[in-house]
Each structure stands twice: as structure tokens, then as C-alpha cells.
Amino acid sequence: MTEPAGGRIVVSRTAGRPWILAVVLLVVASGFLWMALAATQESPRVAGWVFGGGFGLLGLNLVRRSVRRPVRDELVLDPAGISRVIGRVVWTVRWDELRAASVVESPRKSEGHQVVLSPARDGFESRHRSLVRIGGGDFLVAGIGLYDREAPRVREVLARHIGATVDRVVEAPVLMRPPSPVRDAVPSWMPPPLEATGSVTIHVNAWNRALLRWGRLCALMVELGLGAAIEFGPRNGIRTACLVVFAVVFAGATWLEIAERQSRSRKFRVTLELSAAGIRWVSRYRRIEVAWPEIAELRTPARLVEFRPASDGFPLDRPDLHPLRQADGWYRFPRALSATAAREFDEHIREVLPGGVAWAPPTPITRGAT
Known part of the structure; x- marks a missing residue:
């Protein structure tokens, strides 16, 4: 969390550029390639070219990702209001649109503390549909959690601009407590209503696991057969062709593995x-x-x-x-x-x-x- 001059604080979760890992992979790749060039026997030479090429492709991929500008993922509180930025401003709420704002600890420890907004007038939801509606007519700033060291400072800023803060841990959902005719001054936490029981979550860009396993098996069988032909076969043009096909199959299998893992990662999963x-x-x-x-x-x-x-x-x-x-x-x-x-x-x-x-x-x- 940064706090520039002018009373503006920024809670940032922007991912950094993987320069260090890219350099490490390229150094490892250069070591394998040097082994391939310096080896006099065929087996170390093939292993050097294969592993050097694989680590080199991974390193170049990270270099490409490092060159691109990372996507901003921030929560900004300034004298004008509160904003949520993901690459661009997703929504902005002025302080005069809010009656209260709170920082509550989520029941899920992995989410840390979260910001809850209480609108000051009707019609708030029609203008800010990007927010997640929760119990009691309040709205949750979803997608970003606050660490323990950040929550007190955010509470202080909210209290300065709105005059309301919260310093409590919600132990049970609102639905488990008896209803009260008078609404609490502090909004209480409850899960968003769209998290209904019996809901189905579909991985949009999921791969077919059965076909992927068969592909891995076929690639392994081809690589073993080509490796045996390279090691024990005659030293002629067929061996050179086997080397080329081995490198192509290994690179293709590596690319498929990386692409499938990326589809399941938090960054690319839909x-x-x-x-x-x-x-x-x-x-x-x-x-x-x-x-x-x-x-x-x-x-x-x-x-x-x-x-x-x-x-x-x-x-x-x-x-x-x-x-x-x-x-x-x-x-x-x-x-x-x-x-x-x-x-x-x-x-x-x-x-x-x-x-x-x-x-x-x-x-x-x-x-x-x-």
C-alpha cells in the first residue's frame, strides 16, 4: 500500500514483471546449450539441445511477458471518492453518495479484510452495477482484499471522509442472527446472494483431460522410440531426421503442457x-x-x-x-x-x-x- 501526498492512498495488487525468473531460465538454457556444443558424445549433446531449447523457450516467454506493461489492479481512496482499477477504472464512487463505509474481516481467511459500502440514497445500484450487492442493502468491493497491516489505515481514511468505521470480526452470517427492527449502524457481512446453493461453475477455457492424457502418452512413446533410434541406430541421414522430429515433438508437448497449465491459472482462468x-x-x-x-x-x-x-x-x-x-x-x-x-x-x-x-x-x- 502506498500513500502519496495529498491524502490519497493506493492499495495495489498489480503483478510485477518476472525479469528475475526469466534471466534464471535463460542462464540455465545457455548452460545446457553450451554442454551440447562442447560434448563429444551423442547422448549429452541431444540432452543439451533438448533441455536447452525447452528452458530457452520458457525464458523467452517470460521475457515477452516482462516487456508488456502489467495490468493495474488497485483500490484507490482519495479526497474525491473511492475507485477500483483493473487495467482501467471499473467504477468510481463519490463520498457524498455514501452514508457509511466499513472494513470487515471476511469469514474466509484467504480473502483478508474487505471494504463494504452503504449507499446514502436510492438508485445507487443502477449507477454502480459493477459492485456486488450483499445483505442489508450494502455493497461489497469485491476482487481485492486488505492485509492486516493495510486495514487500519483504510479504516482511518474512511472515517475521515464519511465519519463511520468498523472494527470487528463477523463470526456468523446475518441470516443466522434473529432479525432486528432497527438496522445496525455498522453493516454486517453476509455472502452475496448470487452464491446460491446448487449453482454450477463451468471452466470456460477448460481442456479435455482425457485427450490431454492420451496426447502425453503418445508424445512419450514417440520420444522413447526416437531416443532409442538416435542412440542405437545407424549414423546416417535417418538419425538426423530422428533428431529433428524428436525436437519438434518435445517442443510441441512442452507448449501444450504450458498452455494447459495457463488455462487453469488464476490469471487466465475464465x-x-x-x-x-x-x-x-x-x-x-x-x-x-x-x-x-x-x-x-x-x-x-x-x-x-x-x-x-x-x-x-x-x-x-x-x-x-x-x-x-x-x-x-x-x-x-x-x-x-x-x-x-x-x-x-x-x-x-x-x-x-x-x-x-x-x-x-x-x-x-x-x-x-x-
Whole structure:
């Protein structure tokens, strides 16, 4: 957390550039390549080229990521208000729009402390749909947690601008306590309502694990066969061709492994949550929530999830979804489902889809059809 002059504090979670790891991998790769060039026997030479090339590709990938400017992930509190920045300003709330603000400790220890906002007037939700609504009409600043050393300073800034702070640990959800006719001065924590029981979470960019395992097995078998041919086969052009094919297979298998691991990482993972409340699209840089009453029809052409609004005034009510709007008036989510995710979507959509929303299942392609 930084605190520049002028009473402005910034809580940053921006990932740094992996220069150090990139240099380490390139040094290791250069060592293997030097071993390949200096070796007189064939086995150390092949191992040097293969491992040197693999570590070199990983190092160059990190160099490419280090050159690019990292995406900002910050919570900013200044004299004008409070802002949430993810690459760009996702939302900004002025202090005069709030009646109170609190810092509460989440029941999940991994999330640390979180900021809860209490609006001062009606209509707050229509202007700030990027916030997560929780119990008692309050809103949660989701996606960023405060460390123990940051929470007291944020409480102090909130108390300075709004005159309300909180210094307590919520031990039980609001629903477990008896209702009170008088609302507490301090907003209490409860999970967001979209976290409904029976919800289904679909990994949008998931890989087919069975095909991936078969691919690994085939690559291993090919590498073992080529390695035996290189080591014990005749020293002619066939051996050179085996070396080239071995390097290509190893590089391809390494690339597939890296790509599959990246799809499961926190930075690249995209999830689609289906619940009784609606649809939620969550990625590291974007969060989209659409309730079922806002949807009239749902379809999945070419594994792309699209919906038609139930109201003609939907574009005015949800201007934050304007980039998703297509020329025919339908709204399309940013990314296509993988084959694995599409199968999960077709299996579970009927479990949560209400009766008032029409769904057009994808038409299977029949071979030989005219």
C-alpha cells in the first residue's frame, strides 16, 4: 500500500514483471546449450539441445511477458471518492453518495479484510452495477482484499471522509442472527446472494483431460522410440531426421503442457457460473452478472453464449454491457466455450433455467445432410 501526498492512498495488487525468473531460465538454457556444443558424445549433446531449447523457450516467454506493461489492479481512496482499477477504472464512487463505509474481516481467511459500502440514497445500484450487492442493502468491493497491516489505515481514511468505521470480526452470517427492527449502524457481512446453493461453475477455457492424457502418452512413446533410434541406430541421414522430429515433438508437448497449465491459472482462468439467480461471467479482469428476469431467450451458436434481453429498455438499464451487444440486438459473452465447457453447459443449464426463459439447444451437425 502506498500513500502519496495529498491524502490519497493506493492499495495495489498489480503483478510485477518476472525479469528475475526469466534471466534464471535463460542462464540455465545457455548452460545446457553450451554442454551440447562442447560434448563429444551423442547422448549429452541431444540432452543439451533438448533441455536447452525447452528452458530457452520458457525464458523467452517470460521475457515477452516482462516487456508488456502489467495490468493495474488497485483500490484507490482519495479526497474525491473511492475507485477500483483493473487495467482501467471499473467504477468510481463519490463520498457524498455514501452514508457509511466499513472494513470487515471476511469469514474466509484467504480473502483478508474487505471494504463494504452503504449507499446514502436510492438508485445507487443502477449507477454502480459493477459492485456486488450483499445483505442489508450494502455493497461489497469485491476482487481485492486488505492485509492486516493495510486495514487500519483504510479504516482511518474512511472515517475521515464519511465519519463511520468498523472494527470487528463477523463470526456468523446475518441470516443466522434473529432479525432486528432497527438496522445496525455498522453493516454486517453476509455472502452475496448470487452464491446460491446448487449453482454450477463451468471452466470456460477448460481442456479435455482425457485427450490431454492420451496426447502425453503418445508424445512419450514417440520420444522413447526416437531416443532409442538416435542412440542405437545407424549414423546416417535417418538419425538426423530422428533428431529433428524428436525436437519438434518435445517442443510441441512442452507448449501444450504450458498452455494447459495457463488455462487453469488464476490469471487466465475464465468461469461461467449458473445459479437460480442468473448467469455470472468471471475472469481476472472482468465480471459480468445478468439475472434471469433480464433474459428472454438463451442460445449457444458455435459454443458462444448469447442472450436476448427481456425488456426494450435493457440497453439503457445496463450500459456496462454495451460492448457485448450484437447487430441483431442479442448480447454475446466475450469468449467461446471450449468443447468440454460446452458439454457441461448443455448438461446443467436445464437445472437452473427458469420457465420464463427460452433456450435453443445447439443443433447437432449431421454428416451427409444436404
